[in-house]
Amino acid sequence: MTLTVWAWLALGAYTIHICEEYFFNWRDWARAVIRLPVTWADFGVVNGAVIVLGIVQAELAGSLTLIPLIYSALLLINATFFHVGPFLKTRGRFSPGLISAVILFYPIAIGTYREATLQGALGLGTLLGSIVGGALLMAMPIAFLKLRDRPYFRQS
Template identity: 50%
Template sequence: MTLSTLAWLGMAAYAAHILEEYTFDWRGWSQATLKLPVEWNDFYVTNAIVISLGIAQAMLAPTLPLAVLSFSGLMFINGVFMHIVPFARTGRFSPGVITSVLLFLPQSIATFHTALATGAASYATILLGLAIGGLTLAFPISMLLLKSKPFFRQGPVTATMERLS
């Protein structure tokens, strides 16, 4: 299987993952289990961006393998740290854990293996892809946590300045 094929399969896996999360109320689960201040609009926007990144990485696969490795890194880290570990720790079903185990882990491992076997990437490049994937996951979570801070709240300038003092 080629890196391009795996990239498109990764995109399809992520689409199935989003459907699982939506169907089984990831928002409610993440509020209760992860204590994330997430709303459905946050979910929609973040996942629209993930789909855009997924399409871009699949189209870039022939010329920029790091894009594919980064998307696979995102899938691997998301699956392990946002779904499998919380499920193992709490015993509470995590919306997204099914696709994480059945799709994300096999797809990302196959992508890393194929990149190494074909010479498209070294171990260092795979580690870089994992790091970029981790940062890609951390970015929207950081934004969620920061948006409630007074400095980031929008409104009249005077009201914002009063909250800061």
Template identity: 55%
Template sequence: MSYYEWSWLAVGAYAVHILEEFALDWRNWARAVIKLPVEWSDFYVTNAVVIVLGVVQAQLSTSLPVLFLAYAALMLINATFFHVLPMIVTGGRFSPGVVTAVCLFCPIGLGSFRQAGTDGDLSAGVAFAAVTMGAALMAFPIILLRAKSRPYFRQTV
């Protein structure tokens, strides 16, 4: 498959993942298990941005493979550190989103990196940049969620 096809497959997988998280009450799980002070509005906005970024990376995948791989890295980081690892740490407590993370994110994320390797676009520098960008994308909304409760960032009168 081409980067373009892998990219759009990733966007579709993310959409299904969001549906699983929403339907199985990811918000309350996130509050209880990973102590994330998240509201449904945070969930909606963050996931809308993830889908927009997915469309951007899909459109630019052939000219900027690092963006394509950053989205794949985001998927792998999400699956590993926000679904599989918390289930292991909690002794098997179900994580809403883990089914699509394991069944879609892992194969598509790994397949994307494999495709880049096959096409000769996966150097150590590109892999590092992609993983760094994916990690930053995953961390940014979490940092904002934690920052907004600090006095300096409160917008109340």
């Protein structure tokens, strides 16, 4: 498969992941388990942005290898630190999104990195850039959630 195919699969997987999180009440889980002050509106905005980014990365996959790799790193980070890790830490408490993270995110992200390797496009710089980019994308909404209640950022 090409990087473009893997990139579109990643977007499809993320769409399924969002549905799983929504229907199994990720918001209440996130508030209780990882202490994120998230609302359903926050969930919708962030995941809407993730879908737009998914379309962008799929469209650019043929010409900018780093972009779908950043998205794949986002999948790996999300799966590991926001689903599998908390599931293990809580000794088996279900994390909404866990099923799609394990069944879809890991294989698709690994497939994307493998394809980039086969194309000779995955050097150390690209690998590190993708990890840093994915981590920044994952951290951004969390940082915004935590900063928005500080006096400097309040708009009232």
